[in-house]
Amino acid sequence: MSLLRPARVEARGITADSFGWSSDYESWDAQSVLTVVPAYASVKIISETLSTLPLDQATQRPDGTKSPVPLAPAIASPAGTTTIGWMQRLAVSLLTNHGAVGLLSEGGTGWPTSCTWVNPTRLTGEMQGGLPRYKLDGVDIPSERLLYIPSMEVPGKALGLSPVQYFRDTFGAAREAQRANRDWSENRAVPGVTLQETNKEIDPVTAEAMSDRASDRIRNGKPFVYGNNWKFDVIQMPAGDIAFLDSIKANATQIAAIYNMPPEMIGGETGNSLTYATVEQNTLKFLQFTVRPWVVKIEEALSLRLMPRPQRLKFNMDALIRSDTKTRYDVYRIMREIGIRNNDELRDLDDLPPLPDGQGQSYAPLALIQKGGASNA
Secondary structure (H helix, E strand, O other): OOOOOOOOOOOOOOOHHHHOOOOOOOOOOHHHHOOOHHHHHHHHHHHHHHHHOOEEEEEEOOOOOEEEEOOOHHHHOOOOOOHHHHHHHHHHHHHHOOEEEEEEEEOOOOOEEEEEEEOHHHEEEEEEOOEEEEEEOOEEOOHHHEEEEEOOOOOOOOOOOOHHHHOHHHHHHHHHHHHHHHHHHHHOOOOOEEEEEOOOOOOHHHHHHHHHHHHHHHHOOOOOOOOOOEEEEEOOOOHHHHHHHHHHHHHHHHHHHHOOOOHHHHOOOOOOOOOOOOHHHHHHHHHHHHHHHHHHHHHHHHHHHHOOOOEEEEEOHHHHOOOOHHHHHHHHHHHHHOOOOOHHHHHHHOOOOOOHHHOOOOOOOHHHHHOOOOOOO
């Protein structure tokens, strides 16, 4: 049964079959899990963060210095998309499946000129003699034509672990709660109320008319005006409904744990009273625990397969850290004083041109320059 066309069953029947998949969610795939709001939010935030980070490629010399080089063709000029779109496809595959599967095409240099990401479900694999062997659509694929980045590697397995498959019950429960909440909202957009004529019995037709009138007014945010004999009471939402709606937030918190996301970013709860006072601190937390592990994994895989040694790819994660102006320039000053960056590099961070005649090229600590121990040129 197609996951894109949920089966119609008896009205308000909340079962797994209502959503078009089996109760054990064996057939879940990337498209299915992205219909779950917290999962979609997690994948969207992480993949967009990764794909929009500035990329640098450089050759590292034996003395430790680095020389910038153009991005590898497979990254700089991907077929049919942009570099950002190419990187997001890679990230979404890692976050929703067992890994990212790229098909490589070689050029005259012996290094791939293109890498096309395909649906990871097309790849199968098994361990033979301690090494992985892969098939694409059931046909053996040479290792030089395949770039495979597992989501999470485990000993003895050729394919990585898929978060969607291993936590399908969690994603399924979240979607059931999401679907039931939608039905609840459609059928009970107004909390239960009673409207009673206290002096006489009324016929069903009049009762229905008064009910429709009251509902229309309340839904439109307008007061309902009635005579002295009418009594209007609001019924408290049942405890079961409140608990069910609370489960939506609990599911978001569990999904945040799966993706190592800050729960508050996708509608969950942190579970403690720790707060972060600045946007910069929140960003650092997100980069350190959520984005960095994926960044390192992708850097290593792409550097190994798409470019000659000793070239390496590097994501510039500093680009996401936004501090106030005074803090930023204090950091610039410290970096220049101890020689971590030269003046031209610091100017480039603010999109300023280099100083003329090579005046901004020196890495010598400012203290040495001031004592005449080094030239500023």
